[in-house]
Amino acid sequence: MENKTETTKSRVIVIGLDGATWTNLRPWMEQGLLPNLKFLVDNGASGELKSTIPYRSSTSWTSFMTGVNPGKHGVFDFIKPFRNKTYNKEFTTSRDIKTKTIFEILTDFKRTSGVINLPMTYPPFEIRGGMISCGLTTPDNNCNFTFPNNLFEKSGIKKEEYILNINWMNYSKDEKESFFADIIKCSEQRKEISFKLMDALDWDLFVLVFGETDWLQHFCWHYIDPTHSKHDPIEAEKFLPLIIKYYQKLDSIIGEFIIRTDENTSLFIISDHGFGPREKIISLHRILEENGFLYYKNNSLLKKIEIITDKIRKKMHEKCYLYRVLKLIVRNIFYKNIKVIQKNDVCLKKPRKITFGSDVGSMYWQSINWKKTFCYSGYADNTIFFNLKNREPDGIISSKGDYNDIRGRVIGLISNLFDPELGRNLRVKIDKKEEIYSGPFTQDGFDLCLEIEDGRYLLRSGANTREIFRLSEDWTGTHKKNGVIICYGNSFKKALHLENAQIIDLTPSILYLLGIPILYDFDGKVLKDAIKNDYLIQKPIEYKVVSEKNSEIKRVKNSNDKEDISKVEKRLADLGYI
Numbered sequence: 197m198e199n200k201t202e203t204t205k206s207r208v209i210v211i212g213l214d215g216a217t218w219t220n221l222r223p224w225m226e227q228g229l230l231p232n233l234k235f236l237v238d239n240g241a242s243g244e245l246k247s248t249i250p251y252r253s254s255t256s257w258t259s260f261m262t263g264v265n266p267g268k269h270g271v272f273d274f275i276k277p278f279r280n281k282t283y284n285k286e287f288t289t290s291r292d293i294k295t296k297t298i299f300e301i302l303t304d305f306k307r308t309s310g311v312i313n314l315p316m317t318y319p320p321f322e323i324r325g326g327m328i329s330c331g332l333t334t335p336d337n338n339c340n341f342t343f344p345n346n347l348f349e350k351s352g353i354k355k356e357e358y359i360l361n362i363n364w365m366n367y368s369k370d371e372k373e374s375f376f377a378d379i380i381k382c383s384e385q386r387k388e389i390s391f392k393l394m395d396a397l398d399w400d401l402f403v404l405v406f407g408e409t410d411w412l413q414h415f416c417w418h419y420i421d422p423t424h425s426k427h428d429p430i431e432a433e434k435f436l437p438l439i440i441k442y443y444q445k446l447d448s449i450i451g452e453f454i455i456r457t458d459e460n461t462s463l464f465i466i467s468d469h470g471f472g473p474r475e476k477i478i479s480l481h482r483i484l485e486e487n488g489f490l491y492y493k494n495n496s497l498l499k500k501i502e503i504i505t506d507k508i509r510k511k512m513h514e515k516c517y518l519y520r521v522l523k524l525i526v527r528n529i530f531y532k533n534i535k536v537i538q539k540n541d542v543c544l545k546k547p548r549k550i551t552f553g554s555d556v557g558s559m560y561w562q563s564i565n566w567k568k569t570f571c572y573s574g575y576a577d578n579t580i581f582f583n584l585k586n587r588e589p590d591g592i593i594s595s596k597g598d599y600n601d602i603r604g605r606v607i608g609l610i611s612n613l614f615d616p617e618l619g620r621n622l623r624v625k626i627d628k629k630e631e632i633y634s635g636p637f638t639q640d641g642f643d644l645c646l647e648i649e650d651g652r653y654l655l656r657s658g659a660n661t662r663e664i665f666r667l668s669e670d671w672t673g674t675h676k677k678n679g680v681i682i683c684y685g686n687s688f689k690k691a692l693h694l695e696n697a698q699i700i701d702l703t704p705s706i707l708y709l710l711g712i713p714i715l716y717d718f719d720g721k722v723l724k725d726a727i728k729n730d731y732l733i734q735k736p737i738e739y740k741v742v743s744e745k746n747s748e749i750k751r752v753k754n755s756n757d758k759e760d761i762s763k764v765e766k767r768l769a770d771l772g773y774i
Contacts, residue, residue: 207400
């Protein structure tokens, strides 16, 4: 391939493989199945990349592009904390990021960025360069999800043919093989669009994220992992080759990017978090209710509806279309705002799907008696909020002493989780808010973040179950703390095992490689251990004090279109994020 991007100026390419983990990549590399990734590891610096806490794509990718922890950038989940008068959920968008992103910093320095499919970029930023928002939270192809508006026209791409998202749940049991063909098609399209945009822009930084790796591992981990309780050798023999074939496609795409790098170009391969097995769900709300920390309204009709749907769930598998219909009927008895909408994810020959409006999605939270509830789990897994006065809409914990006392009792409760099936206590790592966040928005962060050392467990609110322990139904894989990082280029050491790298280190490292001063308020650091000593001597790191003018952010207000919100909600719900 002709290298059309060769230049004398420094450039950086970042390829994100959402949720990629060395657990899978290393064995396949050793088997010779991923030759381009192995080449990068052998000729660059690589290691684990520590994610944010909790390990949510929304939070970790935001930390990637800001270089700071959630207490400074203000994004803790795809759903905002309950703060604005009611306990109804509101979706987080790019307009909720409170600090400048690397793309906006580069714009200030008259540098150009190209960005494709990076989570938390909808609506798109007005930057110097071009951006196509992430398909995960973009409502549909009809909205404006590019900057500039005519980006597709300028690149010779038909906007209506752009694939926003592909969802395993939209494929019947007999259509699963088509899913793998479609994600290959999606990834190939993202590559082609990237190359067109790279050719059209005189870029300094180019970022492309493949989200399909995350979705695939959520639903297919039991095909990869022979120790998983749902592992079926016959099914694994059928699907594991298709999974590996997809990774080989990504490896081939990475090879094409390697060809496009020259002696002045640095290439990063990163993931926002790792991955591992998920087998059991623990209902946090059931535990909190049994121990007097959470209460429901007396004879709550809403709670009864949830119990009914839970009974249906026990009888029928979540993937069954009949289950979805019956669930709709039960809820529709009491609610009139249920809609039938056309699914806007790419899916060939698929029926119209039933979804629920955002008001119905929030009905569970209306069943909680907030005047008596002390704490609750938000939408993010493994987290707890406390119902604080002057923070939550109906907060009841008013003093720091009461907060510390109740928090201590909840920590003791969670520390003694007991699995009756195993006949033993579960070891739980518990992080307090002040231990993991710092900055002006720390108050909005999760009060406790939890991690069971046996990663096969997941702590969720358990909004529609009366059981404490239940088997995970659709998802067999889930996020883990450590992702991957590979650094390749003339500035990096070769065959180096990199330790202690964090996702917040990427922004300062990229700025350094582009010759731009590092802001003093970054939480991340330049990855000096990965960089050649003579390079650091020739180009010493420069720092810059952040002035009020430099920190000023100009972004348009969020869209509150209910139809758009409903579409995003359905996609996130189908993927298990809410």
